[in-house]
Amino acid sequence: xxxxxxxxxxxxxxxxxxxxxxxxxxxxxxxxxxxxxxxxxxxxxxxxxxxxxxxxxxxxxxxxxxxxxxxxxxxxxxxxxxxxxxxxxxxxxxxx
Amino acid sequence: xxxxxxxxxxxxxxxxxxxxxxxxxxxxxxxxxxxxxxxxxxxxxxxxxxxxxxxxxxxxxxxxxxxxxxxxxxxxxxxxxxxxxxxxxxxxxxxxxxxxxxxxxxxxxxxxxxxxxxxxxxxxxxxxxxxxxxxxxxxxxxxxxxxxxxxxxxxxxxxxxxxxxxxxxxxxxxxxxxxxxxxxxxxxxxxxxxxxxxxxxxxxxxxxxxxxxxxxxxxxxxxxxxxxxxxxxxxxxxxxxxxxxxxxxxxxxxxxxxxxxxxxxxxxxxxxxxxxxxxxxxxxxxxxxxxxxxxxxxxxxxxxxxxxxxxxxxxxxxxxxxxxxxxxxxxxxxxxxxxxxxxxxxxxxxxxxxxxxxxxxxxxxxxxxxxxxxxxxxxxxxxxxxxxxxxx
Numbered sequence: 001x002x003x004x005x006x007x008x009x010x011x012x013x014x015x016x017x018x019x020x021x022x023x024x025x026x027x028x029x030x031x032x033x034x035x036x037x038x039x040x041x042x043x044x045x046x047x048x049x050x051x052x053x054x055x056x057x058x059x060x061x062x063x064x065x066x067x068x069x070x071x072x073x074x075x076x077x078x079x080x081x082x083x084x085x086x087x088x089x090x091x092x093x094x095x096x
Numbered sequence: 097x098x099x100x101x102x103x104x105x106x107x108x109x110x111x112x113x114x115x116x117x118x119x120x121x122x123x124x125x126x127x128x129x130x131x132x133x134x135x136x137x138x139x140x141x142x143x144x145x146x147x148x149x150x151x152x153x154x155x156x157x158x159x160x161x162x163x164x165x166x167x168x169x170x171x172x173x174x175x176x177x178x179x180x181x182x183x184x185x186x187x188x189x190x191x192x193x194x195x196x197x198x199x200x201x202x203x204x205x206x207x208x209x210x211x212x213x214x215x216x217x218x219x220x221x222x223x224x225x226x227x228x229x230x231x232x233x234x235x236x237x238x239x240x241x242x243x244x245x246x247x248x249x250x251x252x253x254x255x256x257x258x259x260x261x262x263x264x265x266x267x268x269x270x271x272x273x274x275x276x277x278x279x280x281x282x283x284x285x286x287x288x289x290x291x292x293x294x295x296x297x298x299x300x301x302x303x304x305x306x307x308x309x310x311x312x313x314x315x316x317x318x319x320x321x322x323x324x325x326x327x328x329x330x331x332x333x334x335x336x337x338x339x340x341x342x343x344x345x346x347x348x349x350x351x352x353x354x355x356x357x358x359x360x361x362x363x364x365x366x367x368x369x370x371x372x373x374x375x376x377x378x379x380x381x382x383x384x385x386x387x388x389x390x391x392x393x394x395x396x397x398x399x400x401x402x403x404x405x406x407x408x409x410x411x412x413x414x415x416x417x418x419x420x421x422x423x424x425x426x427x428x429x430x431x432x433x434x435x436x437x438x439x440x441x442x443x444x445x446x447x448x449x450x451x452x453x454x455x456x457x458x459x460x461x462x463x464x465x466x467x468x469x470x471x472x473x474x475x476x477x478x479x480x481x482x483x484x485x486x487x488x
Binding site: 007008009010011013014015016017018019020022024 | 194195294304305308311313316319320322323
């Protein structure tokens with residue numbers, strides 16, 4: 001993130017708040033919105049991918065035998081933990 | 097070559113749009129703008145234009161469709177009035193903020209309640225801070241001439257802002273006048289085709305309308321403020337080019353008798369025509385009166401109005417709308433603010449008139465001129481804000 005002084009001013013930003021390069025949402029790491037962190041017990045995970053389907057972001061990463069959480073973007077909504085049929089996901093309070 | 101046609105104010109706007117090779121029209125009919133939409137849909141039906149005419153279910157949708165079309169790089173027109181403009185209000189801010197050139201005919205009509213279909217400027221004044229260029233015409237000829245110029249102004253790469261062309265409901269919209277229209281080819285050459293700077297294009301993706309919070313929103317608004325101020329250069333250039341083509345001189349401000357006037361009326365739209373006639377009669381009696389008519393209301397032409405004031409000693413500003421709870425009507429607030437900003441001392445009084453289509457008669461205008469002359473002589477403003485033509 002740029003510091004306040006380094007951010008461009010009104011004379012140099014593109015018109016109308018337009019973003020000229022696509023895919024810039026990737027740069028906005030929304031994971032710091034999280035109040036609860038999903039922790040996956042990978043021994044319990046049966047790789048059914050229900051959490052991957054239900055995640056409203058794209059914060060569940062598929063690995064070969066189980067899934068993982070992309071904490072850069074996971075906002076901690078807890079839907080994955082709610083949907084997990086084997087209770088492999090627990091929501092733990094974030095300590096910052 | 098040009099020719100004279102019998103056109104209503106609405107018809108003059110529809111005809112100018114027809115000649116301006118517009119790609120998309122999305123509009124919803126509302127009195128007294130209806131003739132514009134009716135006549136233009138006839139051009140579409142008869143194959144006289146190749147415009148995509150979108151029949152929408154509301155003015156909110158009409159303006160939304162116009163924003164979308166304009167973002168693709170199309171030349172876009174719509175028209176509305178009164179409640180329709182109020183319903184567009186939300187999207188009008190989006191149109192200007194996303195820098196969408198759109199030309200819109202606004203046929204000024206009172207706002208409800210009580211429901212009324214006749215002229216006043218409450219509709220446009222309610223949206224005056226929406227970031228659009230706002231032009232007011234005195235007659236059908238001016239409506240035609242400004243619409244042709246409006247496309248060229250709006251789409252200029254250094255402008256990219258929408259324009260409203262305001263005409264007084266019924267007084268102009270439904271009155272037949274002789275209008276000098278240009279040849280189709282001349283208009284085509286004058287307006288050319290739109291060359292978009294940035295547009296929504298799948299091959300070259302950009303993001304439009306992204307979230308913009310405390311870190312950048314203020315900068316985008318500051319930039320937008322400057323963008324509207326900067327349009328004056330292009331408006332001036334287009335006016336000059338149009339004069340070469342037609343011989344008709346347009347600018348930010350039209351004035352009459354100001355070379356020696358001591359008292360003047362400043363007003364928008366058709367009332368200026370009546371005021372000029374009355375001023376002419378009074379001047380023939382040796383009374384030094386004049387009329388100032390801003391063609392362009394936004395950006396507010398401070399420099400040009402200041403110049404027009406000349407040696408005035410009193411000024412009556414006429415507002416055809418009411419800013420409830422404010423010290424003056426919208427136009428007069430702008431004038432007084434401009435005078436104060438320029439350190440100019442001038443006795444000003446504000447007249448609220450003509451709400452809901454109440455006639456502004458030559459007798460009313462004469463009374464205002466006489467009052468202004470009295471103020472010029474005594475240097476005293478008895479009533480800074482008054483209502484004329486209303487029963488006590």
